[in-house]
Structures are given as structure tokens and as C-alpha cells.
Amino acid sequence: MTTATAIPDGYMEDAKGRLIPTAKVKEVDKLRDELTRNIVATAKGVQMAMRDFRANTLGDIQAFADLSAEKYGARRGGLKGNLSLLSFDGRYKVQVQISEHLAFDERLQAAKALIDECLTEWTQGSPDEIKAIINQAFAVDKEGRVNTGAILGLRRLDIQDPRWREAMEAIADSLRVVGSKKLLRVYERQDDGSYTPIALDLAAL
Known part of the structure; x- marks a missing residue:
């Protein structure tokens, strides 16, 4: 995972790492950049939600398996x-x-x-x-x-x-x-x- 560097106000960083004055960037390029970043931000939120869903679901299943096992005097200790x-x-x-x-x-x-x-x-x-x-x-x-x-x-x-x-x-x-x-x-x-x-x-x- 790369760490984003701080971009000075009034500039945009291009793919080669160069700082370009925002006024010199075409409007369509600005719109494309904004759309792409919004999509990526949303995707990362969905990814995090899916990670939480997986972890919470596996935890709930483990708890249910343990509860079910206890009723029969067994101990599971983990999904194996x-x-x-x-x-x-x-x-x-x-x-x-x-x-x-x-x-x-x-x-x-x-x-x-x-x-x-x-x-x-x-x-x-x-x-x-x-x-x-x-x-x-x-x-x-x-x-x-x-x-x-x-x-x-x-x-x-x-x-x-x-x-x-x-x-x-x-x-x-x-x-x-x-x-x-x-x-x-x-x-x-x-x-x-x-x-x-x-x-x-x-x-x-």
C-alpha cells in the first residue's frame, strides 16, 4: 500500500509524480480524476464492510457451533x-x-x-x-x-x-x-x- 504525499493547494500530481498547476489541467481530466477517486473511495468502503461481514459472520457461526456442541457435552474450540x-x-x-x-x-x-x-x-x-x-x-x-x-x-x-x-x-x-x-x-x-x-x-x- 502506497502512502499518499501531501499535494500543495493549487496543484495536481500526474502519473509521473510531477506537480501540475490545477489551472493547467483540462476540465475533462479534473472530472475524470474526481469520478475515479469517488468510485475508489466507495469501493474501499464496500471492501471494509465485506471484511466486517465475513469476520462477524464467522464469529456468529463459531458461537452457534459452540452452543450446539455444549448441549451434547462436547467442546469444539474452533471451526476445524x-x-x-x-x-x-x-x-x-x-x-x-x-x-x-x-x-x-x-x-x-x-x-x-x-x-x-x-x-x-x-x-x-x-x-x-x-x-x-x-x-x-x-x-x-x-x-x-x-x-x-x-x-x-x-x-x-x-x-x-x-x-x-x-x-x-x-x-x-x-x-x-x-x-x-x-x-x-x-x-x-x-x-x-x-x-x-x-x-x-x-x-x-
């Missing part, structure tokens, strides 16, 4: 899994989903070495499709990260070679949860019985 709330008539639904961020530790390299051994031995007999799937799974992006979903997808391949199975165990053991995020979604039931999200994203409106 997905949770859905329905209005009595079933028209409205609120969902909290926990999205976990996964990463692999150094054992992933051990798994890759075992898989490479298998590929070397299978050079003549293994389908090119399997090689492509494996190579794509371990490819890294510009940030040096691997595709978690693609690597976990390797475990669905029905390969009985002991080294492959050991590699799949190494992949499972190397997986770690490094963070999580609570996703809040609100739905309304339609006439056909399906639930449609109540859009809280400008692009979805």
Missing part, C-alpha cells in the same frame, strides 16, 4: 472442518469450508528417485502416456512449486511394482498442511430445488 447451516424452511444455506494449503517435504525427492528407477527399467515397456503424466506431475512452475493435485493423482495409478508403491507411501508421508483458509458461502434455493450462490464478488454480479 466444513460446516453447513440451513434456515428452517431450507430456503437459505450458509457454508463454511476449510481450504487447506498443502506442501511436500524432502521425502518427495525420495519418491521421485524411486519413480525414476521404475521409468528407467520400464523404458521399453511402459506406455508413453504414463511417462507424460509422471513428468508433468513433477514439473515446477515459475515459483518452483509442484502441482500438488497432479502428484497426488499419481497414487491413483494401478501399478504394483514394489518401488512404485514405496514411492507412493513416500509421497503420502511427505505431505504437510502448511496453512488453511475459511471460505464463507451463502446460498438461496431456487424453484427447481438447486441452490444458487448469493454473489459477494463484483465480477459475479
Whole structure:
């Protein structure tokens, strides 16, 4: 976030940081600047309201979950899994989903070495499709990260070679949860019985 500098009276700052006398700025440019700033100020107010709505709603849901758990002698201590709330008539639904961020530790390299051994031995007999799937799974992006979903997808391949199975165990053991995020979604039931999200994203409106 950049910090705005004080602009002297009678001047406007252009995109290059130069101070331009207001009298030298075209009227249409002044109107465009004013409109843009008003829109941004309103957007920031909406953003803050949405942040407050999210925080307050998650807090209310947590309080309700704790109250519900207490009635059965249980203690929750925090939302740790997905949770859905329905209005009595079933028209409205609120969902909290926990999205976990996964990463692999150094054992992933051990798994890759075992898989490479298998590929070397299978050079003549293994389908090119399997090689492509494996190579794509371990490819890294510009940030040096691997595709978690693609690597976990390797475990669905029905390969009985002991080294492959050991590699799949190494992949499972190397997986770690490094963070999580609570996703809040609100739905309304339609006439056909399906639930449609109540859009809280400008692009979805």
C-alpha cells in the first residue's frame, strides 16, 4: 500500500509524480480524476464492510457451533472442518469450508528417485502416456512449486511394482498442511430445488 504525499493547494500530481498547476489541467481530466477517486473511495468502503461481514459472520457461526456442541457435552474450540447451516424452511444455506494449503517435504525427492528407477527399467515397456503424466506431475512452475493435485493423482495409478508403491507411501508421508483458509458461502434455493450462490464478488454480479 502506497502512502499518499501531501499535494500543495493549487496543484495536481500526474502519473509521473510531477506537480501540475490545477489551472493547467483540462476540465475533462479534473472530472475524470474526481469520478475515479469517488468510485475508489466507495469501493474501499464496500471492501471494509465485506471484511466486517465475513469476520462477524464467522464469529456468529463459531458461537452457534459452540452452543450446539455444549448441549451434547462436547467442546469444539474452533471451526476445524466444513460446516453447513440451513434456515428452517431450507430456503437459505450458509457454508463454511476449510481450504487447506498443502506442501511436500524432502521425502518427495525420495519418491521421485524411486519413480525414476521404475521409468528407467520400464523404458521399453511402459506406455508413453504414463511417462507424460509422471513428468508433468513433477514439473515446477515459475515459483518452483509442484502441482500438488497432479502428484497426488499419481497414487491413483494401478501399478504394483514394489518401488512404485514405496514411492507412493513416500509421497503420502511427505505431505504437510502448511496453512488453511475459511471460505464463507451463502446460498438461496431456487424453484427447481438447486441452490444458487448469493454473489459477494463484483465480477459475479
